[in-house]
Amino acid sequence: MEKKEEILRVRNLDISFETTAGVVNAVRGVNLTVNRGETVAIVGESGSGKSVSAKAIMGILAKNGTIDRGQITFSYYRNPEERVTREILQMKKEEIRRHINGKRIAMVFQDPMTSLNPLMPVGKQIMEGMIWHYHTPKEEAYKKALELMKLVGITDAEKRIKNYPHQLSGGMRQRIVIAIALACDPELLICDEPTTALDVTIQSKILELIQEIQKKRQLSVIYITHDLGVVAKVADYVNVMYAGKIVESGTVEDVFYDxxxxxxxxxxxxxxxxxxxxxxxxTIPGSPPNLLHKVTGDAFAPRNKYALNIDSRLEPPMFKISETHSAATWLLHPKAPKVDMPPELRDRIERMKKEGGIA
Structure with a gap:
């Protein structure tokens, strides 16, 4: 089995936010690994800490956010022969901006209009990163911007390059955002709900596009989404997040079939x-806990009809199910009563298997 090349490692990440109501413990002990060329999905309901974790990796947490502990290690190639490993949390903001953000790790946000400058033609916005990070001559940057626009499926790129964001459709704007993200040849692309605002046909085109580019460039991708349908199409590995913690982690087959x-x-x-x-x-009954209050035991216990007595007292560790699969639930403890998944879900998984795979 060939050895995988790890490019991102997140260990024991805790993030809190100072709010007028008090301190919110938004991310609690997150562990995450991303290998070169692979797609890792982080899935969970709104407010589970998915986007906050991604912003910490990018070094762009909001001003009221604090990283209380943890490590974020990123490895990249400074040139084809030289591989560098940096501890992102020990870098200064200016260093992160110059060496990491947009250059080696790029992010595609949910709403393209928040990423695009309404007062600047889209072509200029694609060129900006190349000129800033690599001092690319304007003419060369212009040519590359045209190539990128064609790569992301924008027809009539020569004409569109002079357009302003408001002159483009939602799907086209999202393609421009992807072109901007790819402009500096990053090694890691973080996609935060990149298709939520788009209709279904454009959604699947954007997902296919990211996959095609990923294959061509050996790009690693982190997908943040609440949509398991998207995860089934794109992911190699899945991390299920709940109340600031990863509660199940495995290959896409592990998480969907078992x-x-x-x-x-x-x-x-x-x-x-x-x-x-x-x-x-x-629908899952109840709602996620308020992370202003300290969570005792398993955060999911109040919504879990299979909860055990211990769930209200002690937080479950991650139990290893296989080499690739683990989950944080006391039901996996050797002394726990045997609880099977709901029969309707078991039937559904059998149907999914018969239909020939999850993707």
Whole structure:
């Protein structure tokens, strides 16, 4: 088995935010690994800490955010022969801007209009990073911007390069944002709900586009989403996040075909299913905890009908299920009673397997 080349390692990351209501412990002990050329998905409900974790990796946390502990190690090639490893949390903001942000790690946000400058033609916005990071001559940057626009599927690039963001459709604007993200040949692309605001056909085109570019460039991708349908299409590895913690982690097959955490059961059960006559959509009862208050025990316990007594007292560790798969639930403890996933979900997984894979 060939050895994987690790480019990003996040260990024991804790992040809190100072708010008028008090301190919110938004991220609690997150561990994450990304290898070269692979796609890692972080999935969970809104407010679970997915985007905050990504912003910490980019060094762009909001002013009221504090990293209380943890390590974020990033490895990249300074040139084809020389590989450098940096500890991002020990770098100054200016260093991160010059050496990491946009250059080696780039981010595609949910709403293209928040990433684009309304007063600048889109071509100039694609050129900006190349000129800033690499001092690329204007003419060369212009040519590369045209190439990137064609690469992301914008027809009539010569004409569109002079357009302002408001002159383009939502799908085109998102393509421009992807072109900007790719302009400096980053090694890691973080996509934060990159298709949420788009209609379904454009959504799948954007996902295919990112996958094509990934193959061409050996790019590593982190996908942040609440949509398991997207995860099934794009991910190699999946991290399920709940209340600031990763509660299940594994290959896409592990998590979709053999889910072990009751929260993952709930997420999978809540996906629309065309294979059944039941028109009702399952929803997980209750709502996530308020992270202004200290979480005692398992944060998911109040919403978990399979919760054990210990769940209200002690936080479960990550139990190893296989080499690639682990989950933080006391149900995996050797002394725990045997609890199987809901039969409707088991039937659904069998159907998914029969239909020939998850992607």
């Amino acid at each position: 889910p072990c955490h009751p929260y993952t059961w709930g997420l999978l059960s809540a996906m629309p299913d065309l294979g059944t006559d039941d028109e009702r959509l399952y």
